[in-house]
Amino acid sequence: MKVVIHGNSMSPALKNGDEVTFDSYKEQSIKIGDILVVNHPYSADKKIVKRVSKIKGDSLYFLEGDNPKESSDSKTFGYISTENIIAIKSNEKSV
Amino acid sequence: MKKVIGYAHCDGPCGVYDPASARIAAEAVLSMTKKMKDLKCPDTSNSDAMAGYLNTMSRYASIKEEQAQLCKDELLLLWTDYFKPEHTETNPKLHEIFWNAAKLCSSCKVEVSVTHANELMEAIKEIHEIFWNTKNRHVDFYTAG
Numbered sequence: 001m002k003v004v005i006h007g008n009s010m011s012p013a014l015k016n017g018d019e020v021t022f023d024s025y026k027e028q029s030i031k032i033g034d035i036l037v038v039n040h041p042y043s044a045d046k047k048i049v050k051r052v053s054k055i056k057g058d059s060l061y062f063l064e065g066d067n068p069k070e071s072s073d074s075k076t077f078g079y080i081s082t083e084n085i086i087a088i089k090s091n092e093k094s095v
Numbered sequence: 096m097k098k099v100i101g102y103a104h105c106d107g108p109c110g111v112y113d114p115a116s117a118r119i120a121a122e123a124v125l126s127m128t129k130k131m132k133d134l135k136c137p138d139t140s141n142s143d144a145m146a147g148y149l150n151t152m153s154r155y156a157s158i159k160e161e162q163a164q165l166c167k168d169e170l171l172l173l174w175t176d177y178f179k180p181e182h183t184e185t186n187p188k189l190h191e192i193f194w195n196a197a198k199l200c201s202s203c204k205v206e207v208s209v210t211h212a213n214e215l216m217e218a219i220k221e222i223h224e225i226f227w228n229t230k231n232r233h234v235d236f237y238t239a240g
Contacts, residue, residue: 007103014103037101049101065103086099 001087003037003049009065009073010035010049022087030061033091038063039084041077047086050074061085112177114223120166121219122240124203125212127159132209160204166215167200173226186225196222 005018014020014035022037030036032052040046050063050073060079074080134152137144174193183189196218202211220236227234 002098003101004098005103006100009103011103016103019098020101037099040102047099047101049103 001037003047003087005049009067010051011067013051013066014049020089022089025082025085025088027082028088028090030055030085030088031091035089035091036061036063036080036085037087038080039086041080041084048073051091112173112226114169114173114219114226117166117169117173118216118219118223118236119239120162120169121212121215122238123162124159124166124200125209125216126240127155127162128203128207128209128212131155131159131207159207163200163204166203166219167197170196170200170219170222173222177226178229182225182229185228189225192218192221192225 001022001024003020003022005014005016005020008016022035025036030052032055034052035049036052037047037049040048048063050065052061053064053074054062056062056079059082061081062074062079064073064075131152134148134155137148139145170193174190174197178189178193186192196215199211199215199218202208203215216238223234223236
């Protein structure tokens with residue numbers, strides 16, 4: 001899946017206007033550091049792109065932007081569950 | 096390959112902004128300021144009357160302080176989250192207007208000034224007009240009081 005990035009909350013990793021290839025989410029394992037495309041919990045039509053910063057259990061993910069000054073993320077809308085995940089870009093460096 | 100838009104925005108998730116929140120808080124500041132000015136000091140040797148007076152005055156001051164801070168918070172939210180750099184092109188004094196309005200909130204906390212409370216209301220009226228112009232909508236400014 002090709003995702004066109006709007007906004008700068010994931011800068012510098014993903015910048016406004018970047019076209020990035022994500023893998024469709026098919027229950028792959030998710031690690032801290034991976035970047036997810038998820039359905040916004042309060043805006044059904046909006047898909048947001050954030051990085052996993054915490055994991056609770058095996059189905060709840062805390063997402064944050066890389067650019068904390070310009071990010072609306074789990075700090076405002078809380079944990080995201082797996083049913084909202086659309087696509088994933090694994091961070092190969094994460095453990 | 097399927098292409099979708101992925102939002103990595105800074106906006107709040109609801110996207111709902113309205114200067115009315117600041118206006119309501121500013122109205123409370125103005126109201127409390129007037130009440131503080133109007134409250135008559137009783138005979139200072141009457142302890143019961145003084146207790147009631149001090150209690151009422153304290154409540155007025157507390158609400159004024161709280162609402163002035165709330166007004167400032169609402170203004171800063173609009174300024175930093177809603178307004179974008181392109182809005183300064185059509186409103187070159189935007190930053191100055193917000194800066195002065197935020198300063199007036201501080202003045203209203205520190206002082207008991209009807210003049211500054213009225214100036215704060217005027218500043219919010221100006222922000223109201225700028226805000227709704229950015230949405231190409233005409234919304235009349237009104238007050239609850």
